[in-house]
Amino acid sequence: MVRPVMAKVRLYVEHALGAAQPVPLTREQAHYLFGVMRLGQGDRVALFNGADGEWQAEVAEAGKKGGILVCAEQSAPQALPPDLWLMFAPVKKARTDFIVEKAVEMGARRILPVTTDHTNSERIRQDRLQAHAIEAAEQCGGTFVPEVAEMARLADVLARWPDNRQLMFCDEAAGGGGLAGAARGPWAILIGPEGGFSQSERARLTAMPQAITVSLGPRILRADTAAVAAMTLWQTTLGDWT
Numbered sequence: 001m002v003r004p005v006m007a008k009v010r011l012y013v014e015h016a017l018g019a020a021q022p023v024p025l026t027r028e029q030a031h032y033l034f035g036v037m038r039l040g041q042g043d044r045v046a047l048f049n050g051a052d053g054e055w056q057a058e059v060a061e062a063g064k065k066g067g068i069l070v071c072a073e074q075s076a077p078q079a080l081p082p083d084l085w086l087m088f089a090p091v092k093k094a095r096t097d098f099i100v101e102k103a104v105e106m107g108a109r110r111i112l113p114v115t116t117d118h119t120n121s122e123r124i125r126q127d128r129l130q131a132h133a134i135e136a137a138e139q140c141g142g143t144f145v146p147e148v149a150e151m152a153r154l155a156d157v158l159a160r161w162p163d164n165r166q167l168m169f170c171d172e173a174a175g176g177g178g179l180a181g182a183a184r185g186p187w188a189i190l191i192g193p194e195g196g197f198s199q200s201e202r203a204r205l206t207a208m209p210q211a212i213t214v215s216l217g218p219r220i221l222r223a224d225t226a227a228v229a230a231m232t233l234w235q236t237t238l239g240d241w242t
Helices: 027-036 093-106 126-140 154-159 199-207 223-237
Strands: 010-012 022-025 044-048 054-062 067-076 084-088 110-115 166-170 187-191 211-214
Touching: 010 027, 010 126, 022 027, 027 054, 027 067, 044 067, 084 093, 084 223, 093 110, 093 126, 093 223, 110 126, 110 154, 154 199, 166 199, 166 223, 187 223, 199 211
Parallel strands: 010 044, 084 110, 084 187, 166 187, 166 211
Antiparallel strands: 022 067, 044 054, 054 067
């Protein structure tokens, strides 16, 4: 039996996917596929939309301003990452981009930028970070794209905190154990700003019954490094790496 040729290019689309389903392309997508990647009629593209898994599709129509792909067969089922949120205080643009990219690759289901008492960066472009998350999912082979939420004040997020969601509070200035004995279920990881958490924030977080204070080692980590270290620790203990 001759196996079908698998696509080398993956593309996120906001369109239903299924057998023989035509998928229209936006002008930007057409430019990328036909202008940048030099694909043409009959070539294959792997498509995903965050709900229907990954599908191998063939180029039916190719133009400078648009095109149509047609789904042939499903190449991967839909897979959800663990119910894990990553909360972090934005830093410089390139490092914030890195945090979002790695959060997608490492299996966060939701990404929440938060402002804290010592946050250095007060603004983000949510739409740009969401586009960055889509690009990361395209590159890493995932079939799910986590939401990048609008930036909110940490105090406001904690005031609405769900009773059933545990919180891994990563604090470089406090002692703390690991996650041994912690239960699986909905979780969130909180990474602080470059200036660390304020005393009032620490007091509020340590008083939360859902919060577990965790140390990420004897050295102070940059925010982007801390995000990767924390997600690695959680995934190898409670996530889908185990």
